Amino acid sequence: MKHTISELRAAYASGDTTPTEAIRSLSETIVSRDGDIGGYLSHDLETALAEAAHADLAKPLGGVPIAIKDLINVKGHPCSCASKMLHGHYTSPYDATVIRKLREAGAIPFGRANMDEFAMGSSNENSGIQICRNPWDTDRIPGGSSGGSAAIVASDTAIAALGSDTGGSIRQPASHCGVVGLKPTYGRVSRFGLVAFASSLDQIGPLTKTTEDAARLLQAISGHDERDSTSLKEPVPDYVAALGQDIAGLKIGLPKEYFAEGLNPQVRAAVETAVKQLESLGAETVEISLPNTEHAVAVYYIIATAEASANLARFDGVRYGHRAANPEDLLDHYKRSRAEGFGEEVKRRIILGTYVLSSGYYDAYYLRAQKVRTLIREDFTKAFSQVDLIASPVSPTPPFRLGEKLDDPLAMYLADIYTISANLAGICGISVPCGFAETEGAARPLPVGLQLLGKPFGETDLLRAAHAYEQSTDWHRQRAFA
Numbered sequence: 001m002k003h004t005i006s007e008l009r010a011a012y013a014s015g016d017t018t019p020t021e022a023i024r025s026l027s028e029t030i031v032s033r034d035g036d037i038g039g040y041l042s043h044d045l046e047t048a049l050a051e052a053a054h055a056d057l058a059k060p061l062g063g064v065p066i067a068i069k070d071l072i073n074v075k076g077h078p079c080s081c082a083s084k085m086l087h088g089h090y091t092s093p094y095d096a097t098v099i100r101k102l103r104e105a106g107a108i109p110f111g112r113a114n115m116d117e118f119a120m121g122s123s124n125e126n127s128g129i130q131i132c133r134n135p136w137d138t139d140r141i142p143g144g145s146s147g148g149s150a151a152i153v154a155s156d157t158a159i160a161a162l163g164s165d166t167g168g169s170i171r172q173p174a175s176h177c178g179v180v181g182l183k184p185t186y187g188r189v190s191r192f193g194l195v196a197f198a199s200s201l202d203q204i205g206p207l208t209k210t211t212e213d214a215a216r217l218l219q220a221i222s223g224h225d226e227r228d229s230t231s232l233k234e235p236v237p238d239y240v241a242a243l244g245q246d247i248a249g250l251k252i253g254l255p256k257e258y259f260a261e262g263l264n265p266q267v268r269a270a271v272e273t274a275v276k277q278l279e280s281l282g283a284e285t286v287e288i289s290l291p292n293t294e295h296a297v298a299v300y301y302i303i304a305t306a307e308a309s310a311n312l313a314r315f316d317g318v319r320y321g322h323r324a325a326n327p328e329d330l331l332d333h334y335k336r337s338r339a340e341g342f343g344e345e346v347k348r349r350i351i352l353g354t355y356v357l358s359s360g361y362y363d364a365y366y367l368r369a370q371k372v373r374t375l376i377r378e379d380f381t382k383a384f385s386q387v388d389l390i391a392s393p394v395s396p397t398p399p400f401r402l403g404e405k406l407d408d409p410l411a412m413y414l415a416d417i418y419t420i421s422a423n424l425a426g427i428c429g430i431s432v433p434c435g436f437a438e439t440e441g442a443a444r445p446l447p448v449g450l451q452l453l454g455k456p457f458g459e460t461d462l463l464r465a466a467h468a469y470e471q472s473t474d475w476h477r478q479r480a481f482a
């Protein structure tokens with residue numbers, strides 16, 4: 001189904017289709033198309049049809065099916081985090097707050113989107129369940145960790161999806177698959193019911209076909225939640241209403257460290273053309289500096305792994321998930337349940353995280369990383385005293401080949417360079433389609449995303465600029481499947 005959320009709502013209103021028909025048609029496309037992509041881990045047609053029968057079309061997302069990354073709890077649905085630890089072992093007993101809010105807005109959670117195991121990865125190759133492919137070239141990665149969410153929106157087997165972004169996991173796959181991906185400000189959206197990877201960095205956000213749809217989903221899921229003390233009591237503006245405003249006079253910073261060595265020339269060209277387009281719409285651009293960028297990858301991979309090692313301690317074979325057969329004693333039970341249940345990358349992160357938190361190394365690594373995190377945050381505070389938004393690439397290269405970086409975790413980590421700082425600083429960011437890169441060996445030119453970063457709770461400016469850019473270009477209308 002090619003429909004955006006707005007188009008689907010219009011089709012419901014005019015009587016062209018109904019939620020029941022839309023869900024049936026979506027399910028047929030999933031069955032015929034997703035075998036080659038692998039973006040869905042499962043979808044429950046019967047439950048969705050039962051909900052569609054009672055859809056309230058007067059609500060903002062009335063009868064709109066939304067696919068959910070497989071680490072957000074939806075009552076009665078499986079939730080595996082694409083891990084053998086939970087796959088086949090766990091059904092959510094409750095709705096995450098974002099799901100409760102989606103339901104209040106009339107939406108229907110439909111389908112579990114593939115991902116890197118426990119959201120650790122940038123290529124979706126760490127999924128413990130199945131490979132996910134880029135719909136533009138099925139020999140290539142869709143990005144990660146919300147690779148499934150991006151791939152199904154891009155291949156029109158979903159109208160829109162929710163993902164999560166700890167270090168780029170919404171923006172990077174959105175960029176690689178040619179869709180819109182928004183990471184809200186830390187504290188904008190409740191994390192209650194999101195399986196935690198790195199709690200000080202995780203945020204849930206939308207992956208959609210247009211910026212307008214991103215605004216609609218953000219509108220529905222935002223706001224304070226007493227069940228998540230890190231969600232803030234900041235009022236929720238009317239994001240959709242802000243879209244029409246022009247961007248004349250908006251000041252956009254171009255961080256020189258994000259346009260430096262290592263940036264693929266085709267990606268650079270697409271992003272620079274996009275910046276010119278923003279200028280022609282009346283934005284003013286100025287070079288800025290984020291001097292601590294060079295430390296961001298190291299800091300992120302210390303803090304994120306430290307938090308992950310604590311968060312994943314709960315998967316011990318006692319309460320949740322996979323349990324080893326016939327353990328000799330309790331220690332053997334823990335060891336084997338975890339060794340068998342977790343994949344390689346998850347184990348690597350738990351070991352790294354445990355190491356940087358261990359006595360003797362805590363001060364040298366974890367504490368130092370926290371201090372540098374403060375410097376990175378201060379870089380942004382300083383930058384945002386001069387500019388309203390920051391523009392940059394999302395990923396240094398077009399989507400790479402499946403398997404290409406699997407043996408080189410460091411190369412994989414380094415590719416997160418432009419996205420992770422936003423999570424360390426807690427600010428908001430979006431990726432919007434801004435062109436295609438001719439890539440050697442690729443079946444066709446591959447999508448490139450433009451990243452815009454905004455001040456804390458600056459989603460209105462972010463969406464307004466992304467929308468203005470999008471409306472003046474044609475990139476978001478190009479589809480992977482004709």
Ligand code: GLN
Nearest residue numbers: 119121122166167168169
């Ligand atoms: N690629 C990053 C990582 O592997 C980010 C993942 C994410 O945002 N969940 O940790």
